[in-house]
Amino acid sequence: MPSNPSPLAEVTETREHVHAALTRTSTGKEDLRELESGLDSLQSDADRKHRIDWSRILLPVAALVVMVLIWQFYVSLGVKRRDLVPGPLDVVAQMGVLWSDGKFQQSIWTSLQRGVVGFLISVAIATPVGLLLAQVAPLRRAFGPLISGLQVLPSVAWVPAAIIWFGLTDATVYFVVFMGAIPSIINGLISGVDQIPPQYRRVGTVLGASRLQMALQVILPAALPGYLSGLKQGWAFSWRSLMAAEIIAVGGTIGFGLGSLLDQGRVLSDMTIVMAAILLILGVGILIEPAGLRAHRKATPAPPRPPGRQHPLTRPVQSQTHRKSPTAAVGLLPLPAANA
Amino acid sequence: MPVILEHLGKRFGDGAPVLDDVNANINQGEFVALLGASGCGKSTLLNIIAGLEAPTSGALEVPSDGAAFMFQDAALFPWLTARENIELALKLRGVGKAERRIKAQELLELVHLGTAGDKRPHELSGGMRQRVSLARSLAQDRQLLLMDEPFAALDAITRDLLHDELERIWKETGRTIVFVTHNVREAVRLGQRVLLLSSRPGRVVQEWAVTEEHRTDAGLAGQLTGVITARLREEIRRHAK
Numbered sequence A: 001m002p003s004n005p006s007p008l009a010e011v012t013e014t015r016e017h018v019h020a021a022l023t024r025t026s027t028g029k030e031d032l033r034e035l036e037s038g039l040d041s042l043q044s045d046a047d048r049k050h051r052i053d054w055s056r057i058l059l060p061v062a063a064l065v066v067m068v069l070i071w072q073f074y075v076s077l078g079v080k081r082r083d084l085v086p087g088p089l090d091v092v093a094q095m096g097v098l099w100s101d102g103k104f105q106q107s108i109w110t111s112l113q114r115g116v117v118g119f120l121i122s123v124a125i126a127t128p129v130g131l132l133l134a135q136v137a138p139l140r141r142a143f144g145p146l147i148s149g150l151q152v153l154p155s156v157a158w159v160p161a162a163i164i165w166f167g168l169t170d171a172t173v174y175f176v177v178f179m180g181a182i183p184s185i186i187n188g189l190i191s192g193v194d195q196i197p198p199q200y201r202r203v204g205t206v207l208g209a210s211r212l213q214m215a216l217q218v219i220l221p222a223a224l225p226g227y228l229s230g231l232k233q234g235w236a237f238s239w240r241s242l243m244a245a246e247i248i249a250v251g252g253t254i255g256f257g258l259g260s261l262l263d264q265g266r267v268l269s270d271m272t273i274v275m276a277a278i279l280l281i282l283g284v285g286i287l288i289e290p291a292g293l294r295a296h297r298k299a300t301p302a303p304p305r306p307p308g309r310q311h312p313l314t315r316p317v318q319s320q321t322h323r324k325s326p327t328a329a330v331g332l333l334p335l336p337a338a339n340a
Numbered sequence B: 001m002p003v004i005l006e007h008l009g010k011r012f013g014d015g016a017p018v019l020d021d022v023n024a025n026i027n028q029g030e031f032v033a034l035l036g037a038s039g040c041g042k043s044t045l046l047n048i049i050a051g052l053e054a055p056t057s058g059a060l061e062v063p064s065d066g067a068a069f070m071f072q073d074a075a076l077f078p079w080l081t082a083r084e085n086i087e088l089a090l091k092l093r094g095v096g097k098a099e100r101r102i103k104a105q106e107l108l109e110l111v112h113l114g115t116a117g118d119k120r121p122h123e124l125s126g127g128m129r130q131r132v133s134l135a136r137s138l139a140q141d142r143q144l145l146l147m148d149e150p151f152a153a154l155d156a157i158t159r160d161l162l163h164d165e166l167e168r169i170w171k172e173t174g175r176t177i178v179f180v181t182h183n184v185r186e187a188v189r190l191g192q193r194v195l196l197l198s199s200r201p202g203r204v205v206q207e208w209a210v211t212e213e214h215r216t217d218a219g220l221a222g223q224l225t226g227v228i229t230a231r232l233r234e235e236i237r238r239h240a241k
């Protein structure tokens, strides 16, 4: 026990409630509750209302309108022949014609259906493969680079091979879609599992989770953000691959999709059809994307704030959590041009 | 006696021993602060007591049902709400669904978070997250609670409050707590007994009792803090070249 003369001796004479960190600083349970709730409301900003930020919607719409106006203005200057550079009104008129032909509906339906079916099959194949690779280290060492590499290969490169193997059938189109989507979904899942902070597994162990409980209650939900961004990217790649395949492989039993419509425009040298098809492909892409994005946002937890100091046992591995989040990684991936 | 450590040693691979001949007894319902410089093996010792790691030599006796554990970063699962995090601990313990709801709410109220149960961890402040984490470790319902620098990442104001809070909960629940820290003030503020662990190898070199007077008398507490700090520095100085 200490017996030195206290350097703080004078302080002891003025005894009050608050003695900095050394002693009890609150005066009872009620006081503590009040202090804590005060601190809680000061420190959490959860009560901020989530209002719709209209500028996020209005500004892009305004930009779009301006672009169309500039387009129309340029066309009305008459610098180029009208059949080479049609104006927005010509394209809209062409869409009307395509609609009454039934080609508009047919091509969207054919492509959308293929895109979705191809994507779903890709998910069904890629998910178990991705899980297997994420869990079995030697397999992953062996196949990981190959799959990352495949992601860089534009899947349109498979079209000639697919035509030779499958002819001008739907199988060709699906094959190309798979080659585009599967690697990115697998990669997304693997990076999702990799990014699980090792702490989560330790918590699972401490809480007494069995192997199965660990997989279902900890690993799977923790890997979800990476998996979802892989899915999102997989969809984008499916769609691009699909268009590429439809443009190149025309005829046979391959149905009439948006890519075929685009190619038809080229063959007929009708720029209004070409422009209409491009706008439709873009439109479908934009409409499908937010649906995926919403699901993604909802399921993605905010990245944990890096703790001030880290647990020594987990230090070497935990630096991984400071890598780019899966969401950020998607933004940095090769642009559409690389794949289609 | 819930925890008995006898000649406990630990080395990783063929490196120098991290822990060597650690001896300590911790009584039922006692609050022990385990103090030591950074890297001296505090977490390692706690992990051994928790059964997350095995000692390389010596023997230890711990409760057969294991221990609850609270980490430095709250380590809450971000995809679950505060309540669900607590309920998960209950679920993995085999508590039925209806009872889980009730128990989780009780625990939330115990840590004064009765109304924040439906928030996700990222919506909570650091102090609130640690309280949820505390509630979760209490949900494990183990007599022994191990805490590895649970307040180290918090700001000083919040930390002071959580000290009061932890003391209150300890008194209400009668847990045996081993609290690891590198902060002498924190050790004196919380522990009934402060054990000082030396560095390389880690060994319990001295211990101090902290009485009820220290809880209310800042002068006395400050004095003890000074004494312990001096002893800790002596330990550190030993390693100067």
Ligand SMILES: Nc1ncnc2c1ncn2[C@@H]1O[C@H](COP(=O)(O)OP(=O)(O)OP(=O)(O)O)[C@@H](O)[C@H]1O
Pocket (backbone or CB within 6 Å): A312, A313, B012, B018, B036, B037, B038, B039, B040, B041, B042, B043, B044, B045, B182
């Ligand atoms: N798994 C491991 N493998 C090898 N060495 C380890 C391992 N875990 C810890 N160590 C080493 O053991 C020593 C003690 O580590 P420990 O984490 O127990 O220290 P600590 O007292 O908790 O430190 P801190 O105050 O930084 O939390 C350190 O030198 C550390 O490098």
Ligand SMILES: [Mg+2]
Pocket (backbone or CB within 6 Å): A311, A312, B042, B043, B044, B148, B149
């Ligand atoms: Mg530690």
